[in-house]
Amino acid sequence: MTQSDFTIDRRTVLSSITGATLVGLAGCTSSRDDSTGSNGTASDGTGDSGPLKQVSVEGLQLVVELTADAEVEHLNVISPNGELFDSQELSQGVSRAAFELGTSYTPGEYRVLALRGEDEIGSSVLAIEPDLQIVEVGIGANHLERFPEELTFKDQQALVTVENRGTGPDAITRLLFKGDVPGPTTDYETGDVSGIWGPDANNQRGVDAVAITADSEETIFSISLPFSFAADNGIDCKSTPQSGSFRVVVQSQIDGKTTASRRIEYSESDRYDGCDTTISD
Template identity: 45%
Template sequence: MSQGPLTRIAVEGTTLVVEVSEEADIDQVNLIQPNGELFGKRDVATGAQQVSFEIGTAYAPGEYRVIALKGEETVVETSLSIQPNLSIVEMGIGRNQPDKMWDSSSDKIAEEAFVTVENQGSGPDAITKLLFIGDVPYPSDEEGTNYADNDDVSGIYDPETDSEIDAVVIEPGEQLTLYSYRSPFAFLRGEGTSCKSEEQSGEFDLILETQVGADRISKPYNIQYSASEQFDNCDITIRET
């Protein structure tokens, strides 16, 4: 996007970048939020080619206005939409698709899941919680790990630190893979769903909670358990509904 003295306006990662032409006769750039309030202002030094605004992942999604000023006078005003658009591309279980998991022992990854997420929007977001609700072996609600309503627990694993991470930032245009931390596909006696001597089928929802706009992204899946005489020794098959 370009207009007059502003040659380019774009979101890069979690930053809004405004590029200024060499000939521009302006001394300030203001960023106005969708509600009309000032988000921030930047002085433009003589010869400066760029100013930036760190929007992070706690901004209000919507239409933003960029105003270039000379003194008190508006030289040019333009707008852009800053809005994430997240979708779940794929999910699977470590025991079934170990090649999609992080590099670890098969025992550790077998009970975890991977989730591929894409942001087709124009703004960044942060995924703050990964939930499995329904007929999984060890669900995220009171039927299992019981962290669905706990703001301090994300259920997201970070292979780099080998620990649970608070949030994962996803930039506009990015596709990334999340991993579960709370073993949603672990069989425990008396919790969730266990194997039985006959086949079983059910449904569950994969849910992502996000920071921008406090949105929830969910996708339903069918789940099938093969017959087994042992509570923890059946095969699991999942597919999108």
């Protein structure tokens, strides 16, 4: 993707370069296993786990591994609301099963039931829930070497690193900048504009979503130009230094809205776009 279709003038806002039967539920009142899995990390299930060797989240899947001598014919996964989330019949000798979570599941506790016939022979509970945190915000002008080559206005764009400290995957769907920046992205708050760059993204709307798995981080790049002084709805440089604050907002399908505040300083300049800009926590 290139941005050669865009031009910048002093008073043009560049807002974008911008049901199923529940088999074996009679055992659902058995004692819970409070262990928690993560991306590729096994839960240390004990208690009544029986033939369930480990239950974990790997990428976008819930993965169940069975003991070597397991005689499990069926696996049921029960969602946090008590309804059947998914089910699999297992052939003899199968020791691993995967259930697709994706990025639109209901967060909470999932119970995995191991069945032989209609008898429950083991169960395990796993909390699956993302927890997104913004850990870095950078001005493109200060991180040019980290930006994709396809971006033309790197110095005016932003990078944001998001960390998923939870136990389940999520998908980032929107990136906003509010407050004392040269180009606030208030126009992106509604509609189908994500404001996030991607190699195959529409150069006006951005990508639909960026998946982020548990216990991982993703650095995303803005399609909008929050640090462009060509916008007429933000900060201009002045003959005296200025300081203020702004907020970065990341929206996701499951965790909702995550925000981070940063301080911003502008040096003095005789030109409206000639000052140096720095940000800090």
